[in-house]
Amino acid sequence: MREPIKLKGETGTWEMVIGLEIHAQVKCKSKLFSGSATDFGASPNSQVSYVDAAMPGMLPVINSEAVNQAIKTGHALNAKINNVSIFDRKNYFYPDLPQGYQISQFKSPIVGEGWVIVDLGKGETKKIGIERLHLEQDAGKLMHDQHPKLSLVDLNRSGIPLMEIVSMPDMRDWEEAGAYLRKLRSIVRYIGSCDGNMDEGSLRCDANISVRRPGEEFGTRCELKNINSVKYMMKAVEYEAYRQIEIIEGGGKVLQQTRLYDPNKNETRSMRSKEEAHDYRYFPDPDLLPLHISAERIEKFKQELPELSDQKRERFQSEYGLSFYDADVLTADKKHADFFEVVSKNRDAKFVANWIITNFFAMLNEVEKSIENSPVKADQLGELFDLIQDGTVSGRTAKEVFEEMFTNGGSALEIVKSKGLKQISNTDELEDMVKKIIDDNQEQVNKYRSGNEKLFGWFVGQAMKNTGGTANPKVVNEILLKLLKG
Amino acid sequence: MTKITDLGVIETLEGLKSKEFSSEEVVSEYLKLIQSDSKLNAYIHFNGEKSLLEAKKSDQRRANNNSLPLDGLPIAVKDIFCVAGEKTSACSKILENFIPDYESTVTSKLWQAGGIYIGKTSMDEFAMGSSNETSYFGEVINPWSSDGDALVPGGSSGGSASAVAAKMAPIALGTDTGGSIRQPASFCGAVGIKPTYGRCSRWGIIAFASSLDQAGPITRSVKDSAVILQNMAGFDTMDSTSADIKVPDFINSCSKPIKGMKIGIPEEYRLDGLANDVQNVWESGIKWLKEAGAEIIDVTLPHTKYALPTYYIVAPAEASANLARYDGVKYGYRSENIKDLEDMYSQTRAEGFGAEVKRRILIGTYVLSAGYYDAYYLRAQKVRTKIVEDFTMAFNKCDAILTPTTPTGAFKIGEKNIDPVTMYMNDVFTVPASLAGLPAISIPSGLDAKGCPLGLQLIGKGFDEETIFSIGSILEESANFKNI
Amino acid sequence: MSLDKSTLKRVAYLARIKIDNSEIDKMTEELNNIMKWVEKLNEVDIEDVQPMTGVSSMTLREREDKVTDGGLEDKILSNAPEKIDGSFTVPKVIE
């Protein structure tokens, strides 16, 4: 069993208690309560309806797809989907909140308690509890650097549907928190309820963290807001844990605060603007009726739920005979898994898995491309593997062909043809060539025959060199063995 | 000869149909009155050019035999409805000069039926009031005022009621949250109906209290109200609380007999000290309905006395959130006197809202705030459930309930705005039906001691406006109010 | 429960309505009178009563996920008291 990281202070060891709140932008075409678009990167206020701008007399109408996505996500989190949920108004003033309230869910969320299993490496796992998932509107965006005295307000994000997924305080170190966040991102991507892009803000994370002596009561927690990468979240948690320990050990008290993580300085600091006494005055939004979800609808999405990464990894191990490691790497991202399954169909799955992980992923990494943008598609890669399998190209040449396919395009077969990379397996042709090598190098032949067997490799090398690497090494070996015996 | 402006909705439509006069003439006549009004202050804006242009288009349609159900009929609109291209402010400084680019569902339906926008009528700021004294554009006078003794028209749809009573519009739209159509209709001697919650779309109507607001017409006759409601009601996908229920034939129900119908008289409305004049009109109403063959029965609505306090928690709570959008950022007024963001909010809202609106926002904020939510808001919503149950029980025994619309007739300007609670008492009879979302109509039925109108209220079952139109027509006929 | 001056100030802050010191006494009294009057509700037995969450007995209607709106920058901003480059503006916010 893996032991969570404990932190050493001056007075002893400390344990962290971490809970995450994740805001995941629901994948759908239009907003939660209006018909304007949700695309990323549009010009300011171009994706704003009168509803999103809170014009007088405007009313919300809920997007059915957002509800469906929340149900699906709830199932993927092994959670209870509530038949009746209620939308509340969360009241506060801020320039990015045009209504003066956010429509959210407070007392009766759409999804109740659930859990996920996170991977902690080396086959170790941990079950993390989910407290709830609720639907709510996103706020707009404020821009501070365009004017010396003014902040600009862009409402494009105003009203975009979010799922707020709240974990139980079950994580005990940043590794667990990181694994949980990655797991959740993988889940929402698997079921297509969120694209999981943290750099575009479609997945954002708030971390609640406190420290305590092992086994003692929870300490006072601080909330770290709006962290936009797994790496930063882990660093922020680490920094914050040490900060709190230092305070306590110095005889101070941790104040319950909302803090901001600054990735440039790797530190957290108090958000003064959020420190005012908040009183959100939640109450049911009278513009919306209770949301009823039928048992049939809940069941339908349960049935339609796609295979998730855990199940897929297990299947890859049993069906394709892959190692835990290979199966885990391939199933972390559904697109990778799908790619593998297309390529490995009717081919040697273990070989394909190994090749994809070592060569294909390495290449994608090198050029920083995602699998969707890979210049080599699954069927093209499959053709290359067929050429390896039927002996048209050697494994070594295949890498060269792949690099060519990747950088300049073209099919494997075309490249092999045009570059003359076809493997020579014709015994007569190779025998003539090997004979010539033997004739031209009698001195070496004599040495070999007198017992210097190491020279065998030298002959193979000559054969490969003469054919530009296209000779089938297996055939060359056979011929050499035969002819050198004399 | 009768003047065009003496005609009601149906008579005007008949005259237009028989080409006795054109819409252009009708609209011109009303515009003349609106322009020259220096007494009542019922209208705050009008746009003669636009109205006349629409009237000409309507006349053209008639000439081409393509006329629409309300073709050529001038309609006055309470300033709470967004009318595209026209200033819409809910009579608040905070929305001064706001011009929506969109049209409320209800007005858009009326324009599609051929109705002609004739102007915006005054109202209590954000519909918060019972006397039209809180309008940013000044008080409105009840046309029943005698010289030197200016009376309020009631509120919040006071401009609409005053305009209809003064024959400055054949019909005016109102909204009713706790009595804002029925009470001014009663004070001005007009018919006003608040339909069932969900019957008319709230889209494009500036919100006061979302769970209570409903639009409805104020007219000079029951049948006129039926004609207008017929054209404004109906399902709207843009309003999540709009009911997907077919709109029945309201006009037809105005001439249905009421013989054998059961009319409930709630004992709790016989408040201690109910004024004699009000009591007398109520008794007359009971007598008329009996004569028409209805059966009068006693019903009990035991939580009636809690309706008003419930309303004054629920409505301000909703309003406190609904009015949070008036923050000086997107539209409307922004204070000049600001250093920073906090100033922009608190200064803008302090200067932009009037006293009564501020009072209600503060109450609403208070009853929702931490530590008070359960004691006030949650408790009120539970009492509201009890009030709904009272009506459900009562309607097991009767088809409609008859009560006075208001505890008194119109009062003098300034008489009741010394103390908020005294003012709130005006709605004591109208608020219960609002809390329960039930349809209710006020019919002018007699006069108070001062010789000013008094209305009787009929409350119907949910989505049964037909019954109150039927009974209301009988009351109207028996009261013969026009000839008083 | 009585609504004292400090509560009024807190509520006014939450509601973002500036109240002059000269108004506070009068306002506290007025609001207190209203709150005293509504306390009549304490007489009602509300045990086991469900709070009302909507007048209608209907359930929430859902909309199809289609883009039907937007592209209204000019209209969205046409009533703005202040704007720059297609955006609303407010006094600089310090976060």
Ligand SMILES: [Mg+2]
């Ligand atoms: Mg949260």
Ligand SMILES: [Zn+2]
């Ligand atoms: Zn949230």
